[in-house]
Structures are given as C-alpha cells and as structure tokens.
Amino acid sequence: MTELEQLIGDKESTKMDHQKQTSLAVESRGLVKRYSEEVLAVDGVDLSIAANTIYALLGPNGAGKTTTISILTTLLEPSGGVAKIAGFDVVRQAGEVRKRIGVTFQDVVLDNDLTGRQVLEYHGQLYGQSKQERRARTAELLALVELEDAADRRCQTYSGGMKRRIELARALMTQPEVLFLDEPTLGLDPQTRGRIWDYIRTLKDQNGLTLVLTTHYMDEAEQLADRVGIIDHGKIVVEGTPRELIDQMGADTFRIVGQGDSGHFIEQVRALPFVQTVTTGDNVIQVGVDTGSRRLVAIVSTATDNGFAIEDLSVARPSLGDVFFNYTGRQLRD
Amino acid sequence: MSAALTLWHKHMRKSLVHPEEIIGLLLQPILWIVLFGVGMKSLMAPVMPSGSNLYITFMVPGIVALSALGGAVGGGSTWLMERVQGIVKEYLVAPIPRLSILLGNALSTVTKSLFQAIVIFIVGILMGMQVTTNPLGWLGGFLLVAGYGLGFAGIALAFASKTDSMGAYHSLIFLLNLPLLFLSNALYPLDVLPKWMQIGALLNPTSYVVDGMRQTLLVNGTALSGTSVLPLWLCFAVIAIFVCLGMWLAFSAFRSSVR
Numbered sequence: 015m016t017e018l019e020q021l022i023g024d025k026e027s028t029k030m031d032h033q034k035q036t037s038l039a040v041e042s043r044g045l046v047k048r049y050s051e052e053v054l055a056v057d058g059v060d061l062s063i064a065a066n067t068i069y070a071l072l073g074p075n076g077a078g079k080t081t082t083i084s085i086l087t088t089l090l091e092p093s094g095g096v097a098k099i100a101g102f103d104v105v106r107q108a109g110e111v112r113k114r115i116g117v118t119f120q121d122v123v124l125d126n127d128l129t130g131r132q133v134l135e136y137h138g139q140l141y142g143q144s145k146q147e148r149r150a151r152t153a154e155l156l157a158l159v160e161l162e163d164a165a166d167r168r169c170q171t172y173s174g175g176m177k178r179r180i181e182l183a184r185a186l187m188t189q190p191e192v193l194f195l196d197e198p199t200l201g202l203d204p205q206t207r208g209r210i211w212d213y214i215r216t217l218k219d220q221n222g223l224t225l226v227l228t229t230h231y232m233d234e235a236e237q238l239a240d241r242v243g244i245i246d247h248g249k250i251v252v253e254g255t256p257r258e259l260i261d262q263m264g265a266d267t268f269r270i271v272g273q274g275d276s277g278h279f280i281e282q283v284r285a286l287p288f289v290q291t292v293t294t295g296d297n298v299i300q301v302g303v304d305t306g307s308r309r310l311v312a313i314v315s316t317a318t319d320n321g322f323a324i325e326d327l328s329v330a331r332p333s334l335g336d337v338f339f340n341y342t343g344r345q346l347r348d
Numbered sequence: 349m350s351a352a353l354t355l356w357h358k359h360m361r362k363s364l365v366h367p368e369e370i371i372g373l374l375l376q377p378i379l380w381i382v383l384f385g386v387g388m389k390s391l392m393a394p395v396m397p398s399g400s401n402l403y404i405t406f407m408v409p410g411i412v413a414l415s416a417l418g419g420a421v422g423g424g425s426t427w428l429m430e431r432v433q434g435i436v437k438e439y440l441v442a443p444i445p446r447l448s449i450l451l452g453n454a455l456s457t458v459t460k461s462l463f464q465a466i467v468i469f470i471v472g473i474l475m476g477m478q479v480t481t482n483p484l485g486w487l488g489g490f491l492l493v494a495g496y497g498l499g500f501a502g503i504a505l506a507f508a509s510k511t512d513s514m515g516a517y518h519s520l521i522f523l524l525n526l527p528l529l530f531l532s533n534a535l536y537p538l539d540v541l542p543k544w545m546q547i548g549a550l551l552n553p554t555s556y557v558v559d560g561m562r563q564t565l566l567v568n569g570t571a572l573s574g575t576s577v578l579p580l581w582l583c584f585a586v587i588a589i590f591v592c593l594g595m596w597l598a599f600s601a602f603r604s605s606v607r
C-alpha cells in the first residue's frame with residue numbers, strides 16, 4: 015500500500031465513523047470481489063443504507079448481487095474495500111455482525127427431513143435462545159407467515175412458496191437488526207409473490223428492522239423499496255428512490271423499433287425541447303418525454319422527415335426497467 | 349459447545365426420520381458376524397491362538413471397528429450433502445464457532461457408532477462370545493471405539509470438504525476402507541500374515557483399536573491376539589494421536605473450503 019492509499023484509507027475510515035453516528039445499518043466503501051483472473055464479480059460497490067428502510071439491489075443475473083450479499087453476511091471475504099453492518103466490520107468483527115443479521119439465501123436452504131417448527135426451533139437454539147423464547151417466537155412467526163397448519167409437516171412436503179415463507183420466518187427468529195433477502199420471490203407465481211411482499215412490508219413497520227433485498231424483478235424493487243441501487247457488472251450504476259429514478263426518465267417513455275437511418279432521427283429527437291432522455295441499444299430506441307399523448311405526432315413526424323421507418327411504437331409510464339436500460343443500454347428482462 | 353450439541357441433536361433427530369437407514373446400519377454388522385464369522389470359523393480354528401473355537405469372539409471387535417468406519421463415511425456424506433445443498437450457509441452466518449459445526453457432525457457419527465457397537469456386542473454375546481464383567485474394561489473399550497470413530501469421522505469430513513462430488517467422495521473413501529479392514533488384525537491374527545502385511549497392519553490404527561478392544565472387553569483377550577499382542581497403553585496412545593490427527597485434517601480442510 016502506498017502512502018497515498020493509506021491516507022485515503024484513513025480518510026475513508028473517519029468518514030465511516032462519522033456516518034455511524036447517523037445510524038447506517040449497512041455501509042460499504044469500494045467493495046471488491048475477484049473470484050479469479052477473469053471473474054471480477056463485485057467491482058467497487060459503495061452502499062449507505064439507513065436504518066429502518068428497505069433497500070433493493072436490482073440487477074440482471076450475474077450482476078454481482080449474491081456476491082455482494084455474501085460479503086455483507088460474512089460468508090465471503092472481500093478482495094478489497096470495507097463493509098460494516100450496524101457499525102461492525104464484516105471481516106474483523108464477523109461475530110458481532112452475525113449476531114445482528116438474518117439471512118435468506120437465493121436457493122432454498124432447508125432440511126427436508128425436519129418439520130417447519132423444528133427448523134425454527136433448531137435455528138433459535140443455534141443462536142442460544144432459551145426454550146421459552148424459542149417457543150414464543152416460533153408461535154409468533156408461524157402466525158406471521160401463516161404456516162401454523164403446516165408447522166408439523168416435514169418441509170419436503172412444502173410448496174415453493176411455503177418454503178420461502180418458513181425461510182423468512184427462520185431469518186427473523188432471532189430478531190435481527192438487518193435482514194438480508196437474496197431474491198426472496200425467485201421462481202414464485204405472482205400471487206405468492208404478492209403475499210411475500212405483504213410480509214416484507216409488515217416487517218419494516220415492526221420494530222425498526224432494516225431490509226436489504228436483491229431482485230431482478232423491476233416491479234419488486236419498485237413496489238417494495240425505499241431506495242433502489244441498480245447494479246450491473248459489479249457496479250452500482252445509479253441509486254435513488256424509485257420515484258427519483260423513474261422521474262428522471264420523463265413522465266412517459268416511447269419505445270421505438272424501426273428500420274433505416276436512426277442516426278439523424280436520434281439527433282433530431284434529442285434536440286426537441288420536451289425530450290428528457292434518449293437511449294439506444296438492443297435495436298430499441300427509448301425516448302423519455304414530458305407527456306406521451308401530446309408528443310406522439312411530433313416524434314412520428316421527426317422519424318418520417320429523417321427517413322426512419324417506425325415498425326413498432328409504444329408509450330408507457332417509465333419503469334425501473336427503463337431506468338436500467340437508460341444507464342446500461344440493455345434490457346432488464348424478468 | 350452448545351452449538352455443537354444443537355447440531356448433534358439435529359443430526360440424531362434427522363436419522364430417526366429414516367428408520368430404514370437405522371435398520372440397515374444394524375443389520376449390516378449382524379450379517380458380517382453371522383455369515384463371515386460362522387463361515388470362517390472352522391477355517392480359522394487352526395490359527396486361533398489357543399487352537400480353540402473362538403473365532404466369533406476374535407472377530408467381533410473387528411466388526412465394531414468396521415461399523416465405526418462405515419459410520420464415519422456416512423457422517424462425511426452428510427457433511428458433503430449439507431455443503432452441496434447450501435445448508436452449511438445457515439451455520440456459517442450464525443454466531444457460532446466454526447469448529448462446532450464440524451464437531452456437531454463428528455459427535456453424532458460417534459454416537460451412532462457406539463450404538464452400533466452395543467448391538468454388535470449383544471449379537472456376539474448371543475452367539476456365545478465371552479465378555480468381561482469389569483466396568484472399567486467396558487469404559488476403556490468404548491473409549492477406544494469412540495476415539496477411532498472420531499478420528500475417521502475427521503478424515504471423512506476432510507475428504508468431504510475437498511470435493512463437491514458424491515461419486516468422487518465415495519470412491520476415495522472406498523479406496524481407503526479396504527486396506528483399513530484387511531491390512532489389520534481385525535479378521536486374522538497378525539502372526540499369520542506375511543511380513544509386509546504385518547508392517548502395514550502396525551501402521552493402521554484399526555489394529556490398535558481392535559487389539560485394545562480385545563484386551564479391555566473380552567475374557568482372555570490378550571491370549572486371543574497371541575504372540576503379536578500390542579501393549580494396551582500403546583493402543584490408547586495411538587488412538588489418542590489418531591483423534592487429534594483426524595480432527596486437525598478435518599478442520600484444515602474445512603477452513604480452506606469455507607471462509
């Protein structure tokens with residue numbers, strides 16, 4: 015480490031000490047994880063997540079979400095950078111961090127031979143909870159995730175949604191300060207997803223819990239999160255409240271697919287006073303405007319004037335998917 | 349320590365879910381005694397030290413060791429399965445000592461081996477084996493079995509930490525199992541073996557646990573081992589070193605496989 019780097023490092027740690035006083039549940043600076051020469055999974059992630067909020071890391075498969083969560087939950091050591099949970103360093107104070115977090119993993123991690131109740135019991139016991147504590151907490155959580163009737167059946171017999179719910183209950187068993195949920199609704203049907211969302215919302219209202227979740231569903235991030243960090247290729251490309259991010263895009267977004275010379279067309283469109291953003295990629299041109307209904311004619315005539323033949327045009331309220339497209343030039347597909 | 353006990357309890361509970369597994373574990377050694385023991389009895393009679401008809405008595409400690417080996421292999425595959433399925437992650441994010449995760453697994457393996465040993469001895473007694481009535485002898489014998497089981501549980505856990513494939517694990521373990529059983533005094537007295545096999549057997553902890561058990565648990569066990577009897581203190585010393593070695597292997601393999 016050079017002297018300069020050391021100086022910067024020191025400056026960063028004082029910065030982090032200061033932020034601790036403003037009660038950040040999660041903070042990281044320059045988090046890096048390199049699995050091998052070729053694979054740089056996390057490439058300098060900075061996070062500042064305030065207590066008692068829901069934060070969503072939104073990004074496509076392979077973006078580095080799971081790796082980031084694994085570092086924050088002490089499963090992986092970072093190749094570089096620092097991270098703190100509730101003020102405790104994830105490497106040097108891993109034990110303190112572990113006492114304060116609850117985690118659900120991307121894949122279902124359940125003992126199929128145990129009943130739902132036993133899963134919760136053993137988990138509490140592992141964390142040193144007393145018998146009364148465990149009993150009370152188990153009853154409370156089984157009620158929360160509505161699994162009372164299935165509590166004494168083996169997990170093997172559970173549906174995908176029930177497995178996710180018992181995992182959620184398990185993560186909450188020891189009353190964590192920060193709850194990490196890695197793709198909590200992965201592979202679930204829309205109705206079950208909605209129920210999981212309801213539980214997650216309920217949780218935030220209770221006892222000041224901070225939730226960090228990852229997802230590749232834009233609607234999930236939009237619906238649940240107070241703040242969203244959009245992650246791609248191991249970097250947070252943009253961060254903000256869902257409203258802020260979407261409002262940047264203009265009130266409405268045209269998605270245009272066509273043939274011909276798009277260069278001139280794009281140039282002209284960009285010059286139009288009511289146009290807020292223009293992004294191209296994947297053969298789609300995306301144009302954010304103030305009000306779609308009033309600007310449709312102007313856009314179409316600009317295309318015609320520039321010899322660009324529109325094949326498909328749609329207008330919609332922008333989503334986080336459009337924000338992702340705007341920053342990465344690629345579609346975020348479910 | 350309480351985390352290790354919790355995991356021990358969970359493993360024990362889980363094996364109760366599958367009674368067919370338990371029946372298999374108990375039936376296998378019984379078949380060994382009945383089929384191999386009875387079959388070999390007349391063949392082995394001439395090389396038995398006293399020349400008398402004691403082969404069943406002679407071989408029962410060997411079968412106990414064999415079952416403990418089998419138990420250790422099972423413990424390793426449980427660990428491998430928990431790693432592959434990700435269940436280990438639940439333990440790793442918990443505020444518990446890393447060592448307790450391994451210890452929970454190894455303790456449950458040893459517990460099962462001790463139960464197996466009891467059943468095998470009961471079968472042996474029913475078939476006419478003569479055992480000591482000295483409680484100290486029983487304590488010593490079972491300590492040896494527990495140590496042997498713990499040492500091999502460690503080796504199996506080390507293998508299971510190093511591979512992600514159940515097939516690779518089992519072929520490696522199988523390779524280890526055969527010489528451990530046959531290159532020892534478990535099924536025949538040391539002095540009938542060729543020299544090179546005798547040397548191999550003396551490097552094998554199985555010989556020490558078996559000879560130790562004969563001396564602590566059987567009537568006339570010392571005579572059974574004949575001229576090649578291993579001193580009892582040496583049996584205990586070797587097994588103690590073996591426990592440390594096994595656990596150390598397991599822990600260092602575990603450390604390199606997880607954070």
Ligand SMILES: Nc1ncnc2c1ncn2[C@@H]1O[C@H](COP(=O)(O)OP(=O)(O)O)[C@@H](O)[C@H]1O
Binds near residue numbers: 055073077078
């Ligand atoms: N254990 C690993 N070894 C090597 N590469 C890995 C490992 N885990 C993940 N990766 C790679 O790191 C990148 C980020 O993966 P991951 O964090 O799982 O992303 P996400 O959760 O956003 O889908 C991917 O390119 C993935 O292939």
Ligand SMILES: [Mg+2]
Binds near residue numbers: 079080081196197
């Ligand atoms: Mg992932």
